[in-house]
Amino acid sequence: EPGSSLIDEVGLSGVSSRWRLLINPKPAAEGVKTFNCRYCGKIFTDSSNLRRHTMIHTGEKPFKCPQCSHSSNRKGNLIAHIMSVHRKLSETVYISTDPTLSKQK
Structure with missing residues (x-):
């Protein structure tokens, strides 16, 4: 069934609001440009935050x-x-x- 996932099956009771946000992030406001991490799909509204986040995946330590x-x-x-x-x-x-x-x- 569309929209169904293991997370939906398990449910979110007892899961902190922070983890809920990570599991189901709030969509960006309409018309706001977003930048998606190509490694994990996390969404950013600022390209510099995406660049900084990407270093976690690449191991870059400048x-x-x-x-x-x-x-x-x-x-x-x-x-x-x-x-x-x-x-x-x-x-x-x-x-x-x-x-x-x-x-x-």
Whole structure:
């Protein structure tokens, strides 16, 4: 029967609203240009969001850490990496090499 699917058979009771939206996304407003992911079919109304999303499927990680081999598909994730890994490392190196900090008064 048209429109029937395993999801329809199982039903959506107990499924969070977020998952319902992923299963049955709301259509874009009439006249709004949409961009579809060729890998999973997810629909976007902004081409830059589609480009960013596509990196999840392709594995592309254009944001490279200048201090190690880490790379990310999001600039914010790279900044978080640098702050959590390299900032602590530089603080540790600074503390361990500063002779004034090792002297007790």
